Amino acid sequence: MKGKTCVKRSGKIQGKEAYFRLLLLLCLLICTAMVIIAIFRGTSYTFHSDDATAVLLAREQLETGTLIPAEWYYGSEYWILSLNLLVIPFLKLTGQMLLSRELAVVLQLLLAEGIFYCFIKKVAEGKWAILGTVLMIAPLSSLQMEHFYFQATYMTMIALGFLVLSLTFEFFKKGWGKRKIFLGGGMSVLILALGCGGVRTLGTVLLPMCGGIAWAVISDKAFDVKRIVKEKEFLIKMFVLGAACIGSYLACLALNTLGQTQKEQEMLLCDSSKFIENLSLFVTSFFQTYGCFEAKTLMSSSGINGFLKLLVAVFCGIIVPVTLTVRFKRLKDGQRVFLGYSLLSSLVIFYMMVFCDLVNSYYYLPVYANNVVLTCIFIEHFGEKIYRPLMVGGFIVVALLSSLFYAKHNYSLTNKWAGFDTVDQGLLNFLRKEGLEYGYAEYFNSLSYTILSNGEVEILSVENDITWSEEEQKMMVCLTDPGHVKKWLNSQRWYEEEYHQGESFVLTRTEFIDLLKPEYIERADRVLSYEDWAILVYPYSLSHWSWE
Numbered sequence: 112m113k114g115k116t117c118v119k120r121s122g123k124i125q126g127k128e129a130y131f132r133l134l135l136l137l138c139l140l141i142c143t144a145m146v147i148i149a150i151f152r153g154t155s156y157t158f159h160s161d162d163a164t165a166v167l168l169a170r171e172q173l174e175t176g177t178l179i180p181a182e183w184y185y186g187s188e189y190w191i192l193s194l195n196l197l198v199i200p201f202l203k204l205t206g207q208m209l210l211s212r213e214l215a216v217v218l219q220l221l222l223a224e225g226i227f228y229c230f231i232k233k234v235a236e237g238k239w240a241i242l243g244t245v246l247m248i249a250p251l252s253s254l255q256m257e258h259f260y261f262q263a264t265y266m267t268m269i270a271l272g273f274l275v276l277s278l279t280f281e282f283f284k285k286g287w288g289k290r291k292i293f294l295g296g297g298m299s300v301l302i303l304a305l306g307c308g309g310v311r312t313l314g315t316v317l318l319p320m321c322g323g324i325a326w327a328v329i330s331d332k333a334f335d336v337k338r339i340v341k342e343k344e345f346l347i348k349m350f351v352l353g354a355a356c357i358g359s360y361l362a363c364l365a366l367n368t369l370g371q372t373q374k375e376q377e378m379l380l381c382d383s384s385k386f387i388e389n390l391s392l393f394v395t396s397f398f399q400t401y402g403c404f405e406a407k408t409l410m411s412s413s414g415i416n417g418f419l420k421l422l423v424a425v426f427c428g429i430i431v432p433v434t435l436t437v438r439f440k441r442l443k444d445g446q447r448v449f450l451g452y453s454l455l456s457s458l459v460i461f462y463m464m465v466f467c468d469l470v471n472s473y474y475y476l477p478v479y480a481n482n483v484v485l486t487c488i489f490i491e492h493f494g495e496k497i498y499r500p501l502m503v504g505g506f507i508v509v510a511l512l513s514s515l516f517y518a519k520h521n522y523s524l525t526n527k528w529a530g531f532d533t534v535d536q537g538l539l540n541f542l543r544k545e546g547l548e549y550g551y552a553e554y555f556n557s558l559s560y561t562i563l564s565n566g567e568v569e570i571l572s573v574e575n576d577i578t579w580s581e582e583e584q585k586m587m588v589c590l591t592d593p594g595h596v597k598k599w600l601n602s603q604r605w606y607e608e609e610y611h612q613g614e615s616f617v618l619t620r621t622e623f624i625d626l627l628k629p630e631y632i633e634r635a636d637r638v639l640s641y642e643d644w645a646i647l648v649y650p651y652s653l654s655h656w657s658w659e
Contacts, residue, residue: 128238135241138507142249143224145514147217149250150260154213155563156522157261160572163558164190164600165215165263166208169198170566171602182603189307192271194219194263208562216263223270224248230277231487234445239487242506246483249510250517251420252402258473265473268305269480272316275301276452279320280445315477319456386465393464396472397428400479402513416512423509426502427482431489432457438493446488453481541641542568542616550616550646551653553590554597557618570618571605572597590619592628593653608654617647 154162168190171180179189197218201211227247231240250256258265278298305312398404401424403417435442435450442450457478464470494502539560542550547568551557554572561569574595596606604610616639617631624632624645632638635647 132238132241135238135245135503135507138511139224139241139245139248142245142510142514143220145518146220146248146250146260149256149514149517149520150213150216150220153256153517153520153522154216154261155209157257158209158559158563160555160558161600162212162262163562165194165198166202166212166562167558167601168193169195169202169211170208171604173199173203175604180602180604184598184601184603186600188312191307192267192301192304194267206565208565212562216260219263219266219270220248220260223266226270226274226277230273231484233277233280234443234449234484235487235491239490242490242503243483243487245510246486246506247480249514251423251509251513252400254396254399254472255402255476255479256517258476265476268312268316269477271301271305272312272477273480275305275316276320276449280448315456315459318459319452319454322451322455389465389467389470392470392472393461393475396464396475398424399472400424400475401428413516416509416516419505419509420513422505427486428479431482431485434493435485435489441492442488449481449484449488453485456481535642535644536563538641538644539564539568541639542646545639545646547614547616547646547648549611549614549652550618551593552618554599556590558601569605569611572599572601590617590623590627593617593631594628606652606654608652611652613651615649615652617649617653619645619647621645 164186168180168183171183172178172195175181194212194215197215198211201214202208205211205214224244224247227244228240231243235243248259250259260266275298278294278301282294282298302317305316398421401420403421403424432450432453436454439447439450460474460478464474490499490502542560543564550568550570551573552560552570557570557572573590573593574597596603617627617635619627621640621643624638624647627647631647634649636650637648639646639648
């Protein structure tokens, strides 16, 4: 009888386990569908020039037939394993710039989900890996929606980082063979590609990875330097990782020395007067990432969701990492590696955001991703049965409500997104009506129009040589010198005389037209107006030699 009872109980437990996994999988499917809807509904309304990079680089790669176009101006990183690679086949197939970008972001989302699930499964139980994937892809805030799916660069960086970590876990397992050699080669390529991401990627992914492994090895009770060095695969492991680290260093060295890259993204130590401001930004970024204070009224669905997200922020961002750090001896080897990686990554990000002069709220996003994985580990070890249903239920509700909000959001009424001017569709239609196909404008009023017109109206970015006031910096609209190329995420080839023959124009706000250098006003054939925009039209392109 006892045996039958045990079998029955075991069957009930397995049945509940299956239903629970099915519930989490259903939640993942719903969140994925909601995010995809938000991508197709929101991208065109929230689009700005930073978002245009992936498509324009893909177009340049197709037109020049090279992976690294010779005349392309990179920003703070080389785009090696980046979204542009996913854009290329869609752009080749459809010829539609915006659609190609949206399809590429959707494909990146699906690939990232697979990476997140596989990695979390290595450090936590499979069912919690599904929950972790849900929390990783469900946008809890506008900050996440922007940088995971509209600009989409941080989804790329985080997914590649977890892929490298996943390979690292496989690489350091016992045993050796051809599989490990190919694995080591793959790791080297991925780490080199991540190294091309510049200081942020090195600081938030590669350095913490090495630190996490070192911490786990040293904290092991059986730690013995002589034994580790004598292992036959030790030298090969060190060679592969050393080669990857050297490659990363060379990539960053190239970023700082090649003429085709900009140095305006270098991180310098801030002065003492900015320390408090940066510290405040770090705290604000924590709440912005979780979307705690985006609701307008407390007693509404969005207000309740905001309160729940505040609880999630405190739990995942504070309670979980502190508890795991204090009780790290209870963790498995792989979990200890990731905990060390996560803490070191958080420390680097804290340092960059508080002590450096170039900081933004989205720097905090890798900390959020790490905390999601730590939460899965926490639930496995410390989420007693009484509290697990409450915790998991809260996570599911927050994920579903947040995903639904961004799927239903009316982006056409959004005047601004992420601090930038969004595209003025009326202006774009006016330029088309006037037959203007090629022009120049300030950076955030330029490249986005090229994508949204599918290349019919090409607007290039040019430099601004005045000192902006605080308001002008916020609006990103002031332009005074169209004669100088802004060497940032574009190609020198577009500015050459052979690239465009015929009329060109300069686009600026009407209130700032008097700030233009006199020769640009005097030599204009005509000046057009559209609402608060001024368009100066010329019979030729404004290459430097065009004035001579």
